[in-house]
Amino acid sequence: MALLNVDFHSYYLGMDSPLTVLLPEKRGRKPEAAPDKKYPVLYLLHGHADDNTAWIRKSDLELLVRDHDVIVVMPSAHRSFYTNGKYGHLYFDYITKELPIVVSNFFPASTRREDTFIGGLSMGGYGALKAALSCPEQYAGVAAMSAANSPFEAMKAAGTMFSVSDFMDNVYHIFGDEEEYKGSKDDLEYLAKQTAASTVPKPKIYHSCGQQDPLYSLNVEFKQFMETNCPDLDYHYCECEGNHNWGFWNPQLKCILEYFGLIPASQEKSGT
Template identity: 35%
Template sequence: MAFLQVNYYSQVLGMDRVMNVILPELSDHNPNWTAADLKDIPVLYLLHGMSGDQAVWSRRTHIERLVRQTPIAVVMPSTDLAWYTNTQYGMNYFDALFDELPQKIGTLFPQISKKRAKNFVAGLSMGGYGAFKMAFSGQQFSYAASLSGALIGDPNFPGRDSWQNNAYWQGIFGELKKFTGSENDIIALAKKQSAIKQPLPKLYAWIGEQDFLFDNNQQTIPQIESLGYDVTFETSPGEHDWYYWDQKIERILDWLPINYQPEKRLS
């Protein structure tokens, strides 16, 4: 596997950006791989939470080791603190990540698949929200996963006031009284997508039973499932913490249709 830090320019945001990319390559660690295995490679877009950036998944989990023997690319971008959203202050982070970034990936890494069946997205906390939001916003992703996701369908979502003040949230989402039914309401997005009668993404969600977002997930997931989505929803003892996310990212890799091969060697 190659681990790349990619500095690129975003036309949408009008600024330089950074993403980390794990990219399969021929090496002694994978003697059975051929050049054909590294064409049309599946890709997982892995999204960070509020306190993270493009490096946090590689710093706090074993993601690089976990995919070492599985031919899948992992793209880790950053949305700063913008909630994978076109903000009210004119920074269109959602467009930059949903539309522009896959185009950039296609240009820089032509071996990565553009097929919906091989494009996946996952994230934790704010990134869980972002993953579902992206999956519900078009036909780009066939699988989406949320770990401890802030699955917002209500302006009074858990943790709002403790995370940031009201001015911050209005800068991201606009007037909170208008949030429900908006382009940022994932329940509204799921309803809109399901009504179009196009293929729906398969979904996975995990939430710890001691997580402050537990009730949020318990309320939101059944609403999504009732719309016809194939949802695998799991709970177990756990808090809002990297200790659990490091374990559950392997569960996501095993759930994805990629013939996941866990790392067995220490070398």
């Protein structure tokens, strides 16, 4: 893969913003012109306190997609929960409205829904689910690992996992108070029911969590909600041994790429 670090001016954020991008590259082969070739796109969203470089520095992503025809786009969203903050920047609009246009303008990226996927871990798992459930017409699939499905409940469940001193204040600055959050366009359960009841195409959903993760019970509750209230959604849940770390996310990343058909499926499975 070719690795690019891109800085561009974001209209929705009103500032320069970085992207880390992997582009298909046939290593060891003579280059051939393919001006009309368009590739599927996977947007990968980082977790709280990470940035756009996390997937490259901490995972096997580049090795997994090497020699495969997929573009991987990794934006930075700071600690925004990929949301238009009540007292903050328009990160949801940045992810769902701006990036698809910017990416297709900059790179040989397909703009077809069936070629567009989004995934993330922890805070990025929430962001990926929010994007796909809010804009199901844009994404063929969404993957969420160890998701902070409800930021307020995640605060309570995580204990000392989020050591940033102003973590709670930041959540309130983004979402307002907890009562404002419930049943709003930021509430994943509300969005899932809205998507299930709609007539638009619905994304495949891959959801996973490690059994030793501080957010495990929160993810199990979301699984139960989805299976009970949204049986018509194409929803797959996976759990296995693992904590809130790259030891769990790395093998799951491989499963996600296979699940969406972005790399060939192997015979190995990482959970049920």
